[in-house]
Amino acid sequence: MFPDISSAFWTKILEQKPKANTLALRLLTDRLYRGIELNSVSKEEAIAELYSFFNKYKSMCKLEFEFINDQLK
């Protein structure tokens, strides 16, 4: 349903920091962005977290995926 973990989609999220709609994803992305800035989270770990979150909450993330994908260039 969502791009493979090796897809550039996940890297672009970390680089472009698109908006999210749900509280959970907003809090998660904020933690990951800040973790990367502080070197407490690697990009690979952040991608794994995002990939895992999207695939666990597939139903909720269908709309998030469309919303985020539209923002990524």
Next chain:
Amino acid sequence: MKNKLYTLEEAQNLLEEGVTAIVGAEESLLKQLPKGKWIGGTMPYFMAEGGGTVSQNKVFLHHLDDRFQINQIKHYKEHQLENIFDDYPTWGVSFIIIPSLSEVAFRYPFVANKNIDVLKSPLIGWLSGVLWDHVGKVDPKVIDGQTCTFYDNQALVMHCDLPGNVSPSLGTINIFEPAGPIIEFEEETTEISEAIIDGKKQNLYDYIKSINVDIQQPFITDVSGSLINTSIKEIDDTNRLVKVWTPTWPGYKYQLSKVVDNYEEKFETELKAINKEMVFNCNCLYNYLFGKLKGKKIGNVTGLITFGEIAYLLLDQTLVYLTLDEEK
């Protein structure tokens, strides 16, 4: 079954019948409830069917329907709070109640803020409380309905499983809008001496006094689009400190909130945009008190009025809610 205030007898009967519920009531009433599939906390403030109210002789039941199956009810001491996230159900929701003004309530936001695992599964709940006039005289408590045991310094969590086709989602309604200078904090703390205001480090107490801020106006930061409040507990004239209910976060840009004078209208507007049934919700006592919500309704929402709201993190002056999406 409606989420509403029931007489003691009605609540006793419903819980006796095996209803799964989140319960709020005065301690003397909670003591009279039968063992069952519920957790509760002391609380006399409610958003009832007729509007905001104080009740010391009725019991609020937030009914959880058959889709919620209790996985486990567990209590956690201060040093065990991180275990809450390890105990999350594989697929479900966890409901948490913490006695406000306790050490565990003080500690929870620090633990949740530093631990990304808090976000692994929905965690929603509240801080129990007492009549505002009784703060400092009577301890807020939580109660495990399976054993009818009270705790005054432990977090109580009911971890629930959900069917695979039911997707839980947490949301918040924050009616406050940030305005004015950017305020940054250097420490994660609830007692603030200095802050960086528009780039200049200064005493926050002096600044707050100079602009006549009221404790009704929280500090607000934008977390990837969600506005998170930090409410002012006290402007301490003796120690020239600003005390807040939840810790400030270093690295975030805050602003003070604009003054809000039409709470009902703002809540109604936000509620209309949600367009989903709230399975569970609670709203902040500050909103009830400062918004003068006694006797006033906000949409068709009924729920607990609480001393702190939890949607993963401990929040202030916020309505938190749970919705479910079911794939047929």
